[in-house]
Amino acid sequence: MVKWFEKSLDDSGAHEYNHICQSHNNYKATITISAGWTGRTRTVTFSNKIDGAIVFPRTGVGKGIYTVFLFNGPPNTLSQMTDEERNVISPRGKCLEELKLFPK
Numbered sequence: 231m232v233k234w235f236e237k238s239l240d241d242s243g244a245h246e247y248n249h250i251c252q253s254h255n256n257y258k259a260t261i262t263i264s265a266g267w268t269g270r271t272r273t274v275t276f277s278n279k280i281d282g283a284i285v286f287p288r289t290g291v292g293k294g295i296y297t298v299f300l301f302n303g304p305p306n307t308l309s310q311m312t313d314e315e316r317n318v319i320s321p322r323g324k325c326l327e328e329l330k331l332f333p334k
Contacts, residue, residue: 247298248286257283259299265325267332276328278321 251257262279280301287297290309297309301319308316317323 247284251284257285259284261295261299261321263321263325265322265329267329274332276325276332278324278328280319280321 258281260279260281262277264275264277266273266275268274282299282301284298285300285307288307288310290297290307290311293309295308297307299308300306301308301311303319304311304315306315
């Protein structure tokens with residue numbers, strides 16, 4: 231799903247998502263990431279999310295969702311943030327941290 235979404239967010243796709251938001255007058259967006267672990271007797275999943283909004287594509291480091299997702303916090307898209315800033319809010323990183331701490 232993520233790869234499809236990322237691929238669809240080239241320059242023309244990113245503008246299309248913004249136009250969809252504009253036509254519905256709703257720019258709210260949430261990125262949700264889940265990670266899981268399966269043992270012999272159970273499966274455990276961890277999910278984390280960040281809320282934000284879709285904006286017109288902005289330049290920076292990265293492409294796809296990074297150029298149009300404006301996190302509810304600093305006035306920068308994910309592509310305009312430093313690696314350190316992104317790592318602090320990263321739902322993927324938070325899931326992996328929870329997974330590392332989970333007793334197996």
